[in-house]
Amino acid sequence: MREGPYYRKFRFHFLLYSIFLFLLLEILLRLPYFPSVQFRLEDKKLHCLVETSGNLFSIPWMRLCPNQNLDLFHPEKNIRYHVSTDIRGERLTSAVSIDDARSNAESTGRSSYKTDAPEIWILGDSVALGYLVSDQESLPWALQNELINDKKTEIVRNLGVDALGSFGIQERLEEVLKTSPPPKVAYWIYHISDFTDSYRELALQNSGTKKTLVRISYFLSKYSAIFNACKIVYEKYKPESGENLVIPSSGSVLGPDHPHRKAAISFFEFTKEKKIPLVLVFLPEPNEKYEPVVDSALVKEVRQIAIDSKIPVLDLQQSIYDYWKKNNQEIFLPKDGHPNPALYRFIASEIKKDIH
Structure with a gap:
């Protein structure tokens, strides 16, 4: 049946009004x-999607965009913070980027920077990156200051990226090793979100559809206010456990074929093969009251996997718990669960003691 002129006119006006409403x-x-x-x-200006293998069949990985200088305000958590990145898309660990400091050490006023200075890499996801804190409040920056105060020459690099699991961190190191030799030591700041990230990364490896959806979602979240508004409503009302909280368990969390176990073992083998001196760092996780919890079931199992793989472990759980008890102050960001600046400074001082 042929469409009548009234129907064509209605369809045209409906499309026109829909476009107008969308733009409005x-x-x-x-x-x-x-x-x-x-x-x-604004936050999406900080994040770029990259294809590490250079084709549409590879996993699209999230990275920090290079040369960013952003002031951000998270309204739900009432937190303002500043984020700066260098030409490599790494968050700054000093008042100037490492590349600028190396090329012109005199202009920095920090003679500790040398072209042949050994490097210390901080690996991980949002905790290593310093989510919701300004550059100078992040762990890598605090560690760099600790070393400078002790007149040490090592350069700290912040290789943290949001939402990376073990496999994603391994891919991140693959990229860095293309232009940099292995560091003096690399500290992986372990975070419980790695547990769920392992499922997501495994799904991405095995599904071309999910890879495509990630690219579409990234594009829409970067440019569409409507898409972001829909995501906010969805995240507000979907039933889920608290963010960054301890995974409850009465028994074993990681079975022999669990994706997280396999990803962690693969990562440990990769670092040994590439001669990266890796140290696995454990921090206490927050409970629903944002109090530190030591030795959750997941942490105990991951620690044993590291020990079995002959990976050194720097377990700061008890020392941080004692610090929290003694000082009677908050160590996690309110309404969030990530470490606050005071805790990052304490962690930096503890890591400095471990550097030989």
Whole structure:
């Protein structure tokens, strides 16, 4: 049956009004009345999607964009912070980028920078990166200051990236090793989110559809206020456990074929093969009251995997718990669960003692 002129006219006007409504919502949602949407759009300026293998069949990995200098405000958590990255897309660990400092040490006023200085790498996800804290409050920056105060020459590099699991960190190291020799030591700041990230990364490895959906989701979240608003509503009302909290368990968490166990063992073997001196760092995890919990079931199993793989372990759980008890102060960010600046400084002082 042929379409009548009335139906064609109705369809045209419907399409026209839909486009108009879409554009109007895109504009309205970018106004200051919707700070959560604004935060998401600003935060996406910091994150880039890269294809490490250079083709559409590879896993699209999240990385920090190079040469960023952003002031961000997270409205739900009422936190303001500043993030800067260098030309390599690494978060700064000093007042100037490592590359600038090396090329012109006199201009930095920090003579500890040398072209042949040994490096210390901080690996991991958002905890290593320093989520929701400013550059100078992050762990790598605090560690760099500790070393400079002791007149040490090592350079600290922040290789942390949001939402990376064991396999993702391994891929990150593959990239870095293309342009840099192995470091003096690399500290992997372990985080419980790695447990769920292992499932996500395994699914990405095995599904071309999921790879495509990740690319589409990234594009929409970077440019569409409507898409971000929908994500905010969905995340607010979907039933899920608290963010960054201890995974409850009464028994074994990681079976012999668990993706997280396999990914961790693969990562440990990779670092030994590439001659990267890796140290696995354990921190206490927050409970629902944001109090530190020592030796959760997951942490105990991952620690044993590291020991069996002959990977050195720096277990700071008890020392951080004692620090929290003694000082009677918060060590996690409120409404979040990531370490706060005071805890990062304490961790940096403990890691400095481990550096030989």
